[in-house]
Amino acid sequence: MRSIVSLTVFPAALLLILASIAAAETPNLPLVRVGSKSSIENVILGEMLTLLADQASGDARHQSALGGTQIVFAALKKGDIDVYIEYTGTLSQEILKGQRVRSDDDIRAALAKLDLVMSQPLGFNNTYALGMKADVAEKMKIQTISDLARVAKSSTDPQFKFGFSDEFLKRGDGWPAVKVLYQFDNVPTGLDHSLAYRGLHSGTLLVTDLYSTDPEIAKYRLKILDDDLACFPEYHAVILYREDLKDRAPQVLQNLLKLEGKIDNSAMMEMNTRVRIDHDRDVNVAGDFLLSKLKIETQSGEEKKWVVIGRDFVRNTTRHLLLVFCSLSAAVTVALPLGIWAYEYPKVTHGILGIVGIIQTIPSMAVLVFMVPLLGLGVKPAIMALFLYSLLPIVRNTYAGLNEIPANLKESAIVLGLSRQARLYLVELPIASRSILAGIKTAAVINVGTATIGGLIGAGGYGEPILTGIRLADVSLLLQGAIPAALLAVVVQGLFELLERLVVPQGLRLARGD
Numbered sequence: 001m002r003s004i005v006s007l008t009v010f011p012a013a014l015l016l017i018l019a020s021i022a023a024a025e026t027p028n029l030p031l032v033r034v035g036s037k038s039s040i041e042n043v044i045l046g047e048m049l050t051l052l053a054d055q056a057s058g059d060a061r062h063q064s065a066l067g068g069t070q071i072v073f074a075a076l077k078k079g080d081i082d083v084y085i086e087y088t089g090t091l092s093q094e095i096l097k098g099q100r101v102r103s104d105d106d107i108r109a110a111l112a113k114l115d116l117v118m119s120q121p122l123g124f125n126n127t128y129a130l131g132m133k134a135d136v137a138e139k140m141k142i143q144t145i146s147d148l149a150r151v152a153k154s155s156t157d158p159q160f161k162f163g164f165s166d167e168f169l170k171r172g173d174g175w176p177a178v179k180v181l182y183q184f185d186n187v188p189t190g191l192d193h194s195l196a197y198r199g200l201h202s203g204t205l206l207v208t209d210l211y212s213t214d215p216e217i218a219k220y221r222l223k224i225l226d227d228d229l230a231c232f233p234e235y236h237a238v239i240l241y242r243e244d245l246k247d248r249a250p251q252v253l254q255n256l257l258k259l260e261g262k263i264d265n266s267a268m269m270e271m272n273t274r275v276r277i278d279h280d281r282d283v284n285v286a287g288d289f290l291l292s293k294l295k296i297e298t299q300s301g302e303e304k305k306w307v308v309i310g311r312d313f314v315r316n317t318t319r320h321l322l323l324v325f326c327s328l329s330a331a332v333t334v335a336l337p338l339g340i341w342a343y344e345y346p347k348v349t350h351g352i353l354g355i356v357g358i359i360q361t362i363p364s365m366a367v368l369v370f371m372v373p374l375l376g377l378g379v380k381p382a383i384m385a386l387f388l389y390s391l392l393p394i395v396r397n398t399y400a401g402l403n404e405i406p407a408n409l410k411e412s413a414i415v416l417g418l419s420r421q422a423r424l425y426l427v428e429l430p431i432a433s434r435s436i437l438a439g440i441k442t443a444a445v446i447n448v449g450t451a452t453i454g455g456l457i458g459a460g461g462y463g464e465p466i467l468t469g470i471r472l473a474d475v476s477l478l479l480q481g482a483i484p485a486a487l488l489a490v491v492v493q494g495l496f497e498l499l500e501r502l503v504v505p506q507g508l509r510l511a512r513g514d
Contacts, residue, residue, distance in 0.1 A: 029059035030249035035072050035081035035377075038065040038456070038467070039193070040276050041126065041213060041268065045085040045237070047286040049256055051298040056255035063458035065467060066377055068167045069094055071369075071457070073240075077114055080376040082242050083256065087126060089235035091118070093173030111240075119239035120260040124213060124268045128174065128232045130225045131210040133200055137223040144228040148207065149182040162188035163196050163205040173233060174209065181231045192470065194276075213265055215273035237263070262293055279474050309480060312465065317484065319379075319460035323451040324492075327383045328444050331390030335443075336436070338391070339398025340424070352395065360392040364453050372457055382454035382461075389450055390443035397439025401432030433503050441496040448489045452481065462488075 032053045036046030043064045053060035063081060066072050073095055075081045092101045096110050108118050130145055142148050152160060168174035169190050178184065191199070197216040199205035210217060210224060217224065239260075245253050271289060274280040290296040335356075342352040367388060371381035405428055413423040429436070455463025462481035469478025 029057060030252060032058045032060045032083065032245070032249055032252050033081045034060055034062045035066055035075055035084040035458075036062070036064045037069065037072050037084070038067055039211075040282070041211070041272050042085055044271050044275060044282045044286055045122075047283045048259065048290060049083060049085070049239070051283070051286055051290060052255045052258065052296070053249075053252045055296060055298050056249075056252045058249050058252040060252075063377060065455070065464075066458050067456055069171075071372060071377075074373060075377050076116065076240060076242065078376055079242065080378070082245050084240055085122075085237055086118075086240040087235035087237055088121070089127065089173060089233040090171075091238075091240075093177075093233055094171050097172050112243075115243045117241055117243050117246075119241075119257055121236035121238055122259050123237075123261045123263045124265040125234050125236050126211050126213045126265075126268065127235045128168070129210045129212055129227065130178070130207055131200075131217065131222045132207045132225070134221045134223040136206065137225070142223075142225065144226040145178070145182050145231070146228050148225055149184055152184060152186055160186075161205050162186050162207045163191050163199050164188045164209045165193035165196065166190045168193075168209040178231050181229050194470065213268045213272055215269055215277050218273075219277055237268075258294060258296070263289075267293070279477075313480070313484065316460060316462050316464060316481065317488075320448075320451055320462050320485070320488065323379065323382055323386060323454055323459060323461055324444065324447045326379075327386030327447055327451075328390055328440070330383070330387045331394055331443055332440060334387075335391045335394035335439075336398055339395045339436075339439075340402070342395065342399040343402040344424075349399070353399065356391040356395050359388050364389065364450055365456075368453060368457055377458045379454075379459050381457060382451065382459035385453075386447050386451055390447055393442040393446070394436070394439040397435045397442070398432070401435025401439075402428055404435070405431050434500065437496065437500055437503055441493065444492050444496065445489050448485060448492055452485055455481075 034046050034049045034053065036042040046062050046064055050060040050062040063075075066075060066081075069086075069090055072081070072084055073086070076084060086095075088104060088107065091107050091111075096107065099106075099110050101107050101110055104118070111118055130148065132142070132148075137143070140151055142151055164175055169188065170176075175188065189205075193209070196205060196208035197214075197220055200208055200222065201220050210222065212224070216222070239256055241253065241256070267289065271285050274285045275282050287298045290298055338352050338356070342349045364385060367385040368381060371384050375381040375384060409427065409431065410423070413427045418426065451459075451461050452463035452466055454461050455467045462485040464481065465477050466481035466485075469475065469481065
């Protein structure tokens with residue numbers, strides 16, 4: 001059994017060393033951690049901040065598409081990131097709700113108490129809106145949200161469906177406010193923002209939430225309904241950063257603030273269109289804007305597609321292996337003793353198996369959300385979540401393998417005069433090794449697939465291209481993560497087949513015909 005532990009711990013330790021070297025700060029350059037939400041627009045602006053920080057001799061790291069507002073803002077407060085793009089309406093209505101902020105000065109005063117600073121607006125207002133296909137709106141004579149509410153109340157059509165992004169459904173400045181002000185009775189469906197547009201186009205949805213700079217508005221010929229009761233506030237984009245950034249990296253901050261007042265709605269919509277519709281790289285779009293509008297030349301550059309794909313594959317593979325090996329090594333170290341205790345002490349058997357079973361039933365997304373406030377963003381919470389998900393198969397198979405050993409074999413070991421510890425290590429564990437290894441193999445394969453959710457919190461790995469592909473509706477990008485993840489699962493399966501020949505006693509393998 002020592003072979004199993006060694007073959008998981010040593011690769012993990014090596015990967016940790018490599019990751020530490022790769023993550024080390026560049027000498028004499030201030031580290032600036034840029035964050036972005038999981039919207040395409042926010043990722044583009046995050047790349048823009050990263051390029052500006054690098055251009056000002058900063059060591060910039062972009063943790064892109066970290067999730068919704070609360071996750072990214074919490075990361076900023078905690079210090080996991082130093083800067084990201086936020087919106088004034090989101091600050092007043094969602095982040096600082098209940099503090100009665102009515103102006104930008106009120107927002108700045110409230111943020112100052114958290115050691116955070118808000119820049120001047122960047123120039124565009126990306127407000128919320130409700131939209132539907134223009135021809136459908138014209139047919140139903142719907143021009144305003146009040147018109148929509150009136151028609152919705154009188155309609156008995158089962159196709160009269162509302163579909164909103166999950167964040168819009170829960171935000172105080174989203175559906176809850178619209179529902180109360182316009183007195184809607186409809187029960188909307190929650191789904192990903194990018195998928196809602198396809199629902200409108202196919203006719204499975206009638207109404208969804210929009211951002212005023214979304215390129216799909218023109219692509220799908222959508223009608224933005226007039227907010228005639230002024231439910232939605234203005235959402236001016238601003239740079240939100242930690243106050244200590246002005247002392248740690250003053251030149252970087254000065255460069256970042258050059259964006260103030262420089263991006264209008266048409267420019268932002270054009271950039272969104274290039275990324276979301278034309279599938280251009282967000283870093284190239286950000287670099288082109290800085291060069292054309294601010295005359296700032298950055299290191300973005302146009303690279304050959306296959307060079308980019310190759311570099312991203314190496315980076316994502318290294319990070320994915322790091323997540324899998326570290327979590328699996330920790331799980332083997334903890335789960336093997338738990339399985340043995342469950343076998344040795346019947347009084348705690350149900351408790352141990354019950355706890356690891358309950359952990360397995362918790363949705364992976366819920367585990368990640370729970371871990372982020374405790375461990376921050378990035379690799380740590382992802383490894384912890386994967387570790388928890390690895391416990392059940394290893395504990396269960398260890399217990400089952402030991403518990404199912406024939407009684408006559410146990411009695412033979414006793415007759416030979418072996419101590420309890422000797423019987424366990426020299427007889428019982430070797431006999432149960434096939435079952436134990438099968439549990440570790442199951443945990444490893446599960447980890448390879450589940451590790452893709454690490455892309456949601458900046459942990460990297462194959463989940464990064466998968467999630468980006470989903471947001472951009474780019475199948476080729478999605479496959480750049482899905483195919484390697486599937487192949488890695490097959491490789492792991494094969495490696496454990498070879499490992500079985502090293503760990504499982506020859507007699508057991510001959511009995512099975514191996």
